[in-house]
Amino acid sequence: MQTRRSSLSGVCYLTMGLIVLLLGLVFASMYVYRYFFITQFPQLPRxxxxxxxxxxxxxxxxxxxxxxxxxxxxxxxxxxxxxxxxxxxxxxxxxxxxxxxxxxxxxxxxxxxxxxxxxxxxxxxxxxxxxxxxxxxxxxxxxxxxxxxxxxxxxxxxxxxxxxxxxxxxxxxxxxxxxxxxxxxxxxxxxxxxxxxxxxxxxxxxxxxxxxxxxxxxxxxxx
Structure with missing residues (x-):
């Protein structure tokens, strides 16, 4: 029983870690797009x-x-x-x-x-x-x-x-x-x-x- 709980806890921690990692990648991508691509290649106005x-x-x-x-x-x-x-x-x-x-x-x-x-x-x-x-x-x-x-x-x-x-x-x-x-x-x-x-x-x-x-x-x- 203790081993099963430990396994579930490990899965939860791994899932949370993956979520945090994905959120970090998303925010990093937004940062790069905002401060590099838009600055280097400004969008033309409508x-x-x-x-x-x-x-x-x-x-x-x-x-x-x-x-x-x-x-x-x-x-x-x-x-x-x-x-x-x-x-x-x-x-x-x-x-x-x-x-x-x-x-x-x-x-x-x-x-x-x-x-x-x-x-x-x-x-x-x-x-x-x-x-x-x-x-x-x-x-x-x-x-x-x-x-x-x-x-x-x-x-x-x-x-x-x-x-x-x-x-x-x-x-x-x-x-x-x-x-x-x-x-x-x-x-x-x-x-x-x-x-x-x-x-x-x-x-x-x-x-x-x-x-x-x-x-x-x-x-x-x-x-």
Missing amino acids: ESVFHCGVLYEDSLYSPFKGQLELHEDVKIYIEENYEQINVPVPQFGGSDPADIIHDFQRGLTAYHDIALDKCYVIELNTTIVMPPRNLWELLVNVKKGTYLPQTYIIQEEMIVTEHVSDMEQLGSFIYRLCSGKETYRLKRRTARRRINRREAGNCNHIRHFENTFVVETVICKKL
């Missing part, structure tokens, strides 16, 4: 808001004024995988205020030209537009002063093709932006020289910052 001011040069539109400045507000949604850019009324002429959405899940970009109150939709150009995580990291570095954006400007030219009647096919993000507005699809023109002033009468310009350089999106009516 949403980040940046106010950007970028200096750039444009000899075509401002040959004697030196550098121009572009301001915009950028909202980056990491989990939803999309970006929203608001470009206010610029201090210089030749560019329209706009709201822009880059939806990486659907592979679409939407431009809401605020001056015209019209929306334009086109396939997302991933060679120009940075994905949310990369753009977040870029803007964080710009804000810290560890990186300065490039001062040049590139131009992408697009042609209006057709009216969009089924807005729901564009996804919820673009639907919220363009609902109730005239919405058209766009097609990119083949590579060519920058459009000049004489050709610009039938086009609208939207300048924005979504990479290491300024982009001028030129939206032209179909001739």
Whole structure:
């Protein structure tokens, strides 16, 4: 009888020791994760808001004024995988205020030209537009002063093709932006020289910052 009790006591002590050991491992793992992994690899926020001011040069539109400045507000949604850019009324002429959405899940970009109150939709150009995580990291570095954006400007030219009647096919993000507005699809023109002033009468310009350089999106009516 005494031997049996001793055996039961031994089993109890062994079980308690294993429980204490497992709890110790759990707390140690939590400590390592909290103070090493989170510190070394900080989690990206679900949403980040940046106010950007970028200096750039444009000899075509401002040959004697030196550098121009572009301001915009950028909202980056990491989990939803999309970006929203608001470009206010610029201090210089030749560019329209706009709201822009880059939806990486659907592979679409939407431009809401605020001056015209019209929306334009086109396939997302991933060679120009940075994905949310990369753009977040870029803007964080710009804000810290560890990186300065490039001062040049590139131009992408697009042609209006057709009216969009089924807005729901564009996804919820673009639907919220363009609902109730005239919405058209766009097609990119083949590579060519920058459009000049004489050709610009039938086009609208939207300048924005979504990479290491300024982009001028030129939206032209179909001739």
